[in-house]
Amino acid sequence: xxxxxxxxxxxxxxxxxxxxxxxxxxxxxxxxxxxxxxxxxxxxxxxxxxxxxxxxxxxxxxxxxxxxxxxxxxxxxxxxxxxxxx
Amino acid sequence: xxxxxxxxxxxxxxxxxxxxxxxxxxxxxxxxxxxxxxxxxxxxxxxxxxxxxxxxxxxxxxxxxxxxxxxxxxxxxxxxxxxxxxxxxxxxxxxxxxxxxxxxxxxxxxxxxxxxxxxxxxxxxxxxxxxxxxxxxxxxxxxxxxxxxxxxxxxxxxxxxxxxxxxxxxxxxxxxxxxxxxxxxxxxxxxxxxxxxxxxxxxxxxxxxxxxxxxxxxxxxxxxxxxxxxxxxxxxxxxxxxxxxxxxxxxxxxxxxxxxxxxxxxxxxxxxxxxxxxxxxxxxxxxxxxxxxxxxxxxxxxxxxxxxxxxxxxxxxxxxxxxxxxxxxxxxxxxxxxxxxxxxxxxxxxxxxxxxxxxxxxxxxxxxxxxxxxx
Numbered sequence: 001x002x003x004x005x006x007x008x009x010x011x012x013x014x015x016x017x018x019x020x021x022x023x024x025x026x027x028x029x030x031x032x033x034x035x036x037x038x039x040x041x042x043x044x045x046x047x048x049x050x051x052x053x054x055x056x057x058x059x060x061x062x063x064x065x066x067x068x069x070x071x072x073x074x075x076x077x078x079x080x081x082x083x084x085x086x
Numbered sequence: 087x088x089x090x091x092x093x094x095x096x097x098x099x100x101x102x103x104x105x106x107x108x109x110x111x112x113x114x115x116x117x118x119x120x121x122x123x124x125x126x127x128x129x130x131x132x133x134x135x136x137x138x139x140x141x142x143x144x145x146x147x148x149x150x151x152x153x154x155x156x157x158x159x160x161x162x163x164x165x166x167x168x169x170x171x172x173x174x175x176x177x178x179x180x181x182x183x184x185x186x187x188x189x190x191x192x193x194x195x196x197x198x199x200x201x202x203x204x205x206x207x208x209x210x211x212x213x214x215x216x217x218x219x220x221x222x223x224x225x226x227x228x229x230x231x232x233x234x235x236x237x238x239x240x241x242x243x244x245x246x247x248x249x250x251x252x253x254x255x256x257x258x259x260x261x262x263x264x265x266x267x268x269x270x271x272x273x274x275x276x277x278x279x280x281x282x283x284x285x286x287x288x289x290x291x292x293x294x295x296x297x298x299x300x301x302x303x304x305x306x307x308x309x310x311x312x313x314x315x316x317x318x319x320x321x322x323x324x325x326x327x328x329x330x331x332x333x334x335x336x337x338x339x340x341x342x343x344x345x346x347x348x349x350x351x352x353x354x355x356x357x358x359x360x361x362x363x364x365x366x367x368x369x370x371x372x373x374x375x376x377x378x379x380x381x382x383x384x385x386x387x388x389x390x391x392x393x394x395x396x397x398x399x400x401x402x403x404x405x406x407x408x409x410x411x412x413x414x415x416x417x418x419x420x421x422x423x424x425x426x427x428x429x430x431x432x433x434x435x436x437x438x439x440x441x442x443x444x445x446x447x448x449x450x451x452x453x454x455x456x457x458x459x460x461x
Contacts, residue, residue, distance in 0.1 A: 016412065017411075017412055034160060034163070039410065
């Protein structure tokens with residue numbers, strides 16, 4: 001498993017709480033909206049963790065996307081963004 | 087005397103403030119009418135209120151059915167559905183009825199709820215001055231500002247529909263909140279009048295004799311929620327079962343502990359003076375009604391403007407925020423014990439209450455509407 005993917009999955013689990021991910025394996029295809037149902041406050045918490053860990057600005061990353069891209073935003077796309085930056 | 091026409095969607099939270107401001111205008115001797123869905127308006131308005139139809143029962147049932155699908159969506163899909171499947175089609179559907187009402191009633195001013203886009207569209211065509219009734223303060227602070235492409239998408243939809251951003255009148259935008267909750271710089275046309283609570287009509291029965299607890303809490307997720315509501319209700323019931331509080335819970339029939347009074351609906355405004363705290367999804371009306379009574383809040387926002395409203399409550403120090411889809415009974419219990427037990431929450435809520443009183447509510451709104459007529 002990709003190291004960044006594993007780390008991002010851990011950060012998501014910290015934000016959401018492990019109980020809610022029982023039986024859900026976070027893969028590159030996992031979407032933030034549909035699959036994880038990330039709430040706005042959880043998104044903010046994840047942004048803080050990504051910033052602390054990688055110095056990546058999640059808000060700025062999303063700012064370039066249109067509504068369909070944000071809806072389809074997957075863990076894989078975030079991982080690629082981080083990998084390209086770090 | 088002047089003539090005021092309120093244009094509203096079939097949503098209780100959006101009709102309520104207009105019922106109050108309209109009631110105040112009626113009390114001052116003006117002619118007032120509403121245009122929307124008569125069946126949704128009837129229980130919220132005085133018996134002799136003048137109502138023009140713009141939404142029939144078939145369309146209203148269709149909107150309700152759509153809402154069921156909408157409640158199953160998450161994240162940005164909610165916003166896309168809201169605009170493409172609800173707001174813009176509702177605008178088109180309401181136009182003939184609103185146009186007929188403008189023709190028959192001949193208002194001096196049209197007061198359009200922010201989610202009744204047919205109001206400004208028809209008013210512009212007919213050359214009638216229109217103002218905005220912002221049932222929530224969230225649009226003012228623009229939650230989409232960090233997503234410029236999404237923000238532009240919304241503006242494009244509005245331009246396509248009506249040739250401009252008709253969410254905001256340039257004459258007057260009535261906001262039923264205060265600067266104690268909403269921070270930012272706003273134009274002179276934006277008026278923070280506080281919640282409009284006078285002249286409101288509540289026809290729901292309530293067993294007042296059963297309110298016996300010395301500390302009382304309302305749990306309400308408003309008139310719209312969905313499957314995740316079932317989970318949250320369950321956690322909330324577990325949270326309060328062993329607490330020394332009496333709980334009024336607005337929810338469909340289910341088994342509840344002895345200290346919970348379950349009702350399908352309540353006269354919420356009348357109930358407020360009897361409460362010590364409110365657990366809510368963060369609907370703008372419920373939050374501001376609670377704060378208008380100095381009540382601290384536990385807010386678990388579901389969607390739409392609710393995260394923004396929840397953030398306002400937390401920033402004001404008047405409550406605790408929970409994660410709606412994941413909060414456990416222990417989280418709900420800890421949050422409730424905090425707002426009930428730590429006096430700074432109630433003190434912060436009291437400061438908001440004072441700001442609401444200073445804002446003036448429906449009377450201030452009516453003053454401003456009279457000024458629009460005067461020009």
